[in-house]
Amino acid sequence: MKKYILSTLLVFVYHVSAFSQEITVVDSQSKEPLTGVYIVSEDSKVTRVTDTQGTVSIAAFQHKRGIIFSYLGYKDRRLTYPQIVRDGLVVVMESEALTLGETVVSANRWEQNTREIPLTIQRITAGEMKLQNPQTAADLLGVSNRVFVQKSQMGGGSPMIRGFATNRVLLVVDGIRMNNAIFRSGNLQNVISLDANIIENTEVIFGPGSVMYGSDALGGVMSFNTAAPKLSAGDETEFKGVALTRIASANWENTAHVNLKYGFQKWAGLSSFTYSDFDNMRMGSKGPEEYLRKQYVARIDGKDVVVNNDRPSIQYPTAYRQFNLMQKLRYRPSDDWDIRMGMHYSSTGDIPRYDRLIEKREGQFRKAEWYYGPQQWLMTSISALYHTPSMLFDQAKVTAAYQDFEESRNDRSFGSSFLRNREERLKAYSATFDFEKLLSAQSTLFYGAEAVVNKVHSRAHRMNIETSEKSAVASRYPDGALWQSYALFAKYKNNLNSRWTITAGSRYTRYVIDASFSDRFFDFPFSKAELNKGALTGSIGGVFRGGESWQVNAHISSGFRAPNIDDIGKVFDSEPGSVVIPNPNLSPEHAYNFELGVQKVIDKRLKLDVTAFYTLLDNAMVRRDFTLNGQDSVMYDGAKSQVQAIQNVSGAIVKGIQAGMELRLHPTVTISSTMNFQKGNEEAKEKGQVPLRHVAPTFGSTHINWTYSHFTFDLYADYNGEISYRRLAPSERGKPHLYATNTAGNPHSPAWYTLNLKTSWELSTHLSFYVGLENILDERYRPYSSGITAPGRNVIFSIRANF
Numbered sequence: 001m002k003k004y005i006l007s008t009l010l011v012f013v014y015h016v017s018a019f020s021q022e023i024t025v026v027d028s029q030s031k032e033p034l035t036g037v038y039i040v041s042e043d044s045k046v047t048r049v050t051d052t053q054g055t056v057s058i059a060a061f062q063h064k065r066g067i068i069f070s071y072l073g074y075k076d077r078r079l080t081y082p083q084i085v086r087d088g089l090v091v092v093m094e095s096e097a098l099t100l101g102e103t104v105v106s107a108n109r110w111e112q113n114t115r116e117i118p119l120t121i122q123r124i125t126a127g128e129m130k131l132q133n134p135q136t137a138a139d140l141l142g143v144s145n146r147v148f149v150q151k152s153q154m155g156g157g158s159p160m161i162r163g164f165a166t167n168r169v170l171l172v173v174d175g176i177r178m179n180n181a182i183f184r185s186g187n188l189q190n191v192i193s194l195d196a197n198i199i200e201n202t203e204v205i206f207g208p209g210s211v212m213y214g215s216d217a218l219g220g221v222m223s224f225n226t227a228a229p230k231l232s233a234g235d236e237t238e239f240k241g242v243a244l245t246r247i248a249s250a251n252w253e254n255t256a257h258v259n260l261k262y263g264f265q266k267w268a269g270l271s272s273f274t275y276s277d278f279d280n281m282r283m284g285s286k287g288p289e290e291y292l293r294k295q296y297v298a299r300i301d302g303k304d305v306v307v308n309n310d311r312p313s314i315q316y317p318t319a320y321r322q323f324n325l326m327q328k329l330r331y332r333p334s335d336d337w338d339i340r341m342g343m344h345y346s347s348t349g350d351i352p353r354y355d356r357l358i359e360k361r362e363g364q365f366r367k368a369e370w371y372y373g374p375q376q377w378l379m380t381s382i383s384a385l386y387h388t389p390s391m392l393f394d395q396a397k398v399t400a401a402y403q404d405f406e407e408s409r410n411d412r413s414f415g416s417s418f419l420r421n422r423e424e425r426l427k428a429y430s431a432t433f434d435f436e437k438l439l440s441a442q443s444t445l446f447y448g449a450e451a452v453v454n455k456v457h458s459r460a461h462r463m464n465i466e467t468s469e470k471s472a473v474a475s476r477y478p479d480g481a482l483w484q485s486y487a488l489f490a491k492y493k494n495n496l497n498s499r500w501t502i503t504a505g506s507r508y509t510r511y512v513i514d515a516s517f518s519d520r521f522f523d524f525p526f527s528k529a530e531l532n533k534g535a536l537t538g539s540i541g542g543v544f545r546g547g548e549s550w551q552v553n554a555h556i557s558s559g560f561r562a563p564n565i566d567d568i569g570k571v572f573d574s575e576p577g578s579v580v581i582p583n584p585n586l587s588p589e590h591a592y593n594f595e596l597g598v599q600k601v602i603d604k605r606l607k608l609d610v611t612a613f614y615t616l617l618d619n620a621m622v623r624r625d626f627t628l629n630g631q632d633s634v635m636y637d638g639a640k641s642q643v644q645a646i647q648n649v650s651g652a653i654v655k656g657i658q659a660g661m662e663l664r665l666h667p668t669v670t671i672s673s674t675m676n677f678q679k680g681n682e683e684a685k686e687k688g689q690v691p692l693r694h695v696a697p698t699f700g701s702t703h704i705n706w707t708y709s710h711f712t713f714d715l716y717a718d719y720n721g722e723i724s725y726r727r728l729a730p731s732e733r734g735k736p737h738l739y740a741t742n743t744a745g746n747p748h749s750p751a752w753y754t755l756n757l758k759t760s761w762e763l764s765t766h767l768s769f770y771v772g773l774e775n776i777l778d779e780r781y782r783p784y785s786s787g788i789t790a791p792g793r794n795v796i797f798s799i800r801a802n803f
Contacts, residue, residue, distance in 0.1 A: 118541030164219025208559025287780025355787020
């Protein structure tokens with residue numbers, strides 16, 4: 001009788017679990033979920049991969065004899081379905097010594113192991129982000145030590161990858177492109193719209209990624225994956241949450257964050273809120289005197305007055321605030337379907353454009369005011385994943401998204417009563433269709449289609465700050481301009497044998513631009529811009545695995561950037577004495593890249609990797625001198641200005657080496673180091689080869705990480721090489737206010753390094769403390785091309801509570 005009751009209970013538990021079907025795979029030590037764990041039945045007929053929450057449905061394995069769990073760096077596990085049920089639908093995996101490879105999503109838009117991918121991809125994990133405590137998503141990218149981040153102001157951050165930046169690198173959020181038709185060639189700050197506190201992991205693809213992602217992916221792709229809702233593993237509703245607070249002394253950051261996760265058997269949701277307030281940034285005490293903020297402009301008794309700063313290490317004004325909301329819902333009506341909906345919203349206060357506020361002309365401040373108005377971003381999306389094998393696909397995913405961008409620029413010249421306001425609003429619609437088909441046990445086809453539509457609204461006025469009277473002025477872009485892109489893409493992967501994998505892919509994109517120009521303020525020799533052109537890109541690569549301890553990657557790829565509304569239709573002052581005007585006669589620019597990489601693990605304790613790359617940029621769109629109705633100069637904003645325009649008149653070559661090392665001295669002690677070297681030149685009329693603007697200096701980082709009981713310590717140094725005056729791009733030489741001065745009196749970007757310490761203490765599974773000390777030596781330094789000086793000695797304290 002007892003035996004019968006026990007058997008009945010086991011059958012009952014088995015069928016209840018079969019109904020819930022979702023398991024979680026976690027690390028044995030940290031209990032953190034493992035993303036991209038490969039799960040396969042013993043007969044190899046059923047495969048699955050865990051998502052960013054470490055979860056996956058295993059209903060399809062219900063009648064299989066054995067289930068094998070594999071994850072690079074971890075020991076394989078073989079379990080049966082009943083065993084998983086008895087363990088509470090949680091699979092624990094134990095880490096091994098150093099190995100090659102990890103699972104990434106960004107390479108082919110589906111989960112893949114880097115042992116089968118010839119691309120260079122850097123992954124920033126949730127654990128790294130928790131320990132480093134980045135203030136913004138721009139700072140998060142710097143955690144990789146592979147991406148260089150420029151800042152014109154504190155509320156900013158423009159990533160540089162392999163000599164490319166701004167609209168030549170692509171931002172992707174939850175698989176949806178963030179780049180839009182008014183992403184400019186000047187430094188951008190849109191990445192800060194993302195909430196760094198709710199990002200699960202970030203993957204950076206180096207080199208052209210246009211085959212899978214389309215326009216703008218010349219230097220690389222930064223793919224941010226935010227937290228996702230988790231379904232309940234049983235009958236009871238699951239309710240979890242995280243509350244975080246953080247302060248930092250260099251800019252007196254005050255951040256509060258909370259997220260709530262609630263899961264039912266078929267429905268789940270996630271709600272997140274973050275608010276941050278940043279005061280003016282304090283720089284270090286030891287470094288170039290040129291960086292000090294000795295004076296600033298204030299409005300006193302109705303007049304602009306230059307005021308002496310009694311605390312010149314305080315960069316006034318740089319303060320701003322920001323809040324983020326995120327809401328996600330998930331519905332899984334059956335094991336075949338997984339439907340997800342998401343909403344992101346971000347808004348900032350006014351953001352002072354610090355690099356423009358320190359600029360002088362003939363010894364006098366040029367601007368009394370220059371600030372970005374509230375930067376707002378809304379993204380809503382819905383995706384449906386269907387994974388039942390058919391003739392056309394094994395898995396299919398459809399994603400539709402809508403984005404709304406709002407931004408404004410506000411500036412007033414010193415001594416002037418007129419404040420100019422330029423406002424832009426862009427609406428972006430997109431739909432992506434992704435398919436994966438297993439052609440054989442060795443080969444897989446990834447293919448799909450994409451459609452993107454952007455509509456730009458632009459207006460401008462100037463206001464007399466004394467009388468509040470407003471009058472119209474030229475807008476930054478043609479109002480009502482339309483940018484569209486339609487594409488088909490495919491990528492093929494074949495594991496020829498246990499040692500060789502080859503990949504090949506192609507994409508064809510058709511883009512359409514329709515913009516009308518007003519002659520109210522400028523007498524342009526054209527009234528309309530209509531472009532309807534195509535771009536073809538491709539890639540081919542191979543991976544050779546010389547056993548478990550080493551592999552060689554080779555990859556040849558091309559990428560493209562289609563002209564956007566910012567390229568063909570913008571009117572703005574690019575620098576003192578110059579004005580950029582529209583040019584409707586533009587074609588796509590193309591990048592051709594070759595790279596070769598080697599990875600080697602020695603004695604399961606030392607891991608080495610090095611990648612060399614060579615990129616050719618052809619038909620480059622660059623800013624050059626131009627004419628308007630036969631004149632090379634016009635009056636703009638009260639000053640005679642040289643006419644310039646974006647033109648297809650240049651080419652560039654970028655080459656470099658990326659290297660990394662990881663040494664595990666002890667299971668609890670690891671030393672790691674990265675180094676990035678790049679050099680690039682572009683063609684300049686009558687000047688020959690000149691340095692390329694967005695090529696970062698040599699930079700890297702070295703970390704010593706020690707884990708003891710519930711404590712983690714990370715002592716590290718960040719370092720940057722010099723960019724001498726000789727290697728400074730001509731456009732940067734024209735901005736001496738951003739740079740230190742060498743012995744000859746010329747601007748240059750000096751070398752620098754910082755010493756830093758980060759610690760964490762996991763008091764319990766519910767409460768953790770984080771303490772950081774950045775720039776311990778209080779160095780005064782300014783990253784290359786930046787307008788704002790980096791933080792001085794900075795103490796960070798954070799509390800994280802899980803409930």
